Amino acid sequence: MKKSTNFILIIISLLFFQMQSKGQSAQCATDFIHNNLMQTDSAYRNQIVTLESQVEAITPNHANNKLRSTLNTIPVVVHVIHLSEPLGTGSNITDIQIQQAIAGLNDRFRNVNGLGVDVELEFCLASKDPNGNSTNGINRVDGSSVPYYSANGITPTGNPCSGAVATAIKDLSRWPVSDYYNIWVVSEICNGSFVGYASYPVGGLYDGLVIVSTSMTSNSGTLPHEVGHGFFLYHTFNGDGGNVSCPVDTNCLINGDRVCDTPPHKQSDCGITNPCTSLGVWDNSQYNYMAYCPLVNRFTQGQKDRIIATVMVAPRASLITSVGCETLGINESRSSNVFSVYPNPAQNQINVKTNAKLLGSVYIVYDNKGKLVLTGKINSENTVIELGNLSDGIYLFSVGENLKQTFKVVKE
Ligand SMILES: [Zn+2]
Known part of the structure; x- marks a missing residue:
């Protein structure tokens, strides 16, 4: 009896640890940049102060009052700034890896395997570019000619490290921040000192997040962490003076991370008890x-309230009405002479009409979390694909050489 109890406990703990993401393996540079700007750029400081007061006014100040949200989806564009490596090598990571990273990000925001709350916010790779053309939401640019990039990666603005100037890297490829959340995948940040950083929500040409290619993965804790910053979450240890002292905790809405259900702590305090306070839920x-x-598995209700409040005001509010992830109509597609998908929305099946060039091509269908749900071959100029077993929702359909052409299909 005891043996089987032990066995069950081992299985449970294995499952538990599998659900968690690895936390930050190296530091994130967000605070460094933010603190620097708060001291040197009064326009930035005013923007943050204004946004804080807007978010504070919306966020409920009682633990049992929650902001009501509906599921919102944020269009994302991923710019891979590689070092001229072949596709799938080094920093030039594959489309599949990026799609799986976005799927993992969504799982964490939706609390699919976590122990926190469903934030009811999702991210979709853009299907429509700023010119209204079809896209898979991924841009690849060779950054090796930007000075210092090959040797040391990117330098976050204001950092003394000797990599490429951040704006020079971002200028290689960026889409309007009002319609897309920009993610730049880079080879390195400051010669390996950081794994990522994000702009707090201030808008402007360079708003978005930067992440090293090795952290752009499906089980990354770095991606949800940086997106958290992008939607105005601070570190849970915010206000510890760089791991020096316990954060002030007089009013949880304006002290520390400004979230009331995440007890204040010091950066390196990750043990069984919280030396800063015995109040609250330490696991949070x-x-x-x-x-x-080292192990992370949750956003909390307080963080969700802060994210929802942030999404309700500028500059993030425009993202939830962006058409960046809308379906391209058949007539809108610049490739309509090559293939079209109809009807759309569809019910039990879709028809793929192609020209003879695409015969024998592979097609793949992903759900909106990037999970592969169907694959097959185009076997005639009018291929019928059965969708009967799929649940209702939005699917991404790719076909053609390198699966370059993508359509969004709605099943209802
Ligand atoms: Zn961070």
Whole structure:
């Protein structure tokens, strides 16, 4: 009896650890940049102060009052700034890896396997570019000619490290921040000193997040962490003076991370108890995506309220009405002479009409979390694909050489 109990406990703990993401393996540079700008750029400081007061006014100040949200989807564009490597090598990571990273990001925001709350926010790779053309939401640019990039990667603005100037890297490829959340995948940040950083929501040409290619993966804790910053979450240890002292905690809405259900702690405090306070649910901080602790598995209700409040005001509000992930109509597609998909929305099946060039091509269908749900071959100029077993929702359909052409299909 005891043996089987032990066995069950081992299985449970294995499952538990499988659900968690690895936390930050190296530091994120967000605070460094933010603190620097707060001291040197009064326009930035005013923007943050204004946004804080807007978010604070919306965020409920009682734990049992929650902001009501509906599921919102944010169009994302990923710019891969590689070092001229072949596709799938080094920093030039594959489309599949990126799609799986976005799927993993969505799983964490929706709390699919986590121990926190469903934030009810999702991210979709753009299907429509700023000119209205079809896209898979991924841009690849060779950054090796930008000075210092090959040797040391990118230098976050204001950092003394000797990599490429951040704006020079971002200028290689960026889409309007009002319609897309920009993610730049880079080879390195400051010669390996950081794994990522994000702009707090201030808009402008360079708003978005930067992540090293090795952290752009499906089980990354870095991606949800940086997106958290992008939607105005601070570290759970915010206010610890760089791991020096316990954050002030007089009013949880304006002190520390400004979230009331994440007890304040110091950056390196990740143990069984919280030396800063015995109040609150310690697991909410030590296993939080916004901590630096080794295992992370949650956003909290307080963080969700802050994210929802942030999405309701500028500059993030425009993202939820963006058409960046809308379906391209058949007539809108610049490739309509090559293939079209109809009807759309579809019910039990879709028809793929192609010209003879595409015969024998592979097609793949992903759900909106990037999970592969169907694959097959185009076997005639009018191929019928059965969707009967799929649940209702949005699917991405890719076909053709390198699966370059993507359509969004709605099943209802
Ligand atoms: Zn961070």
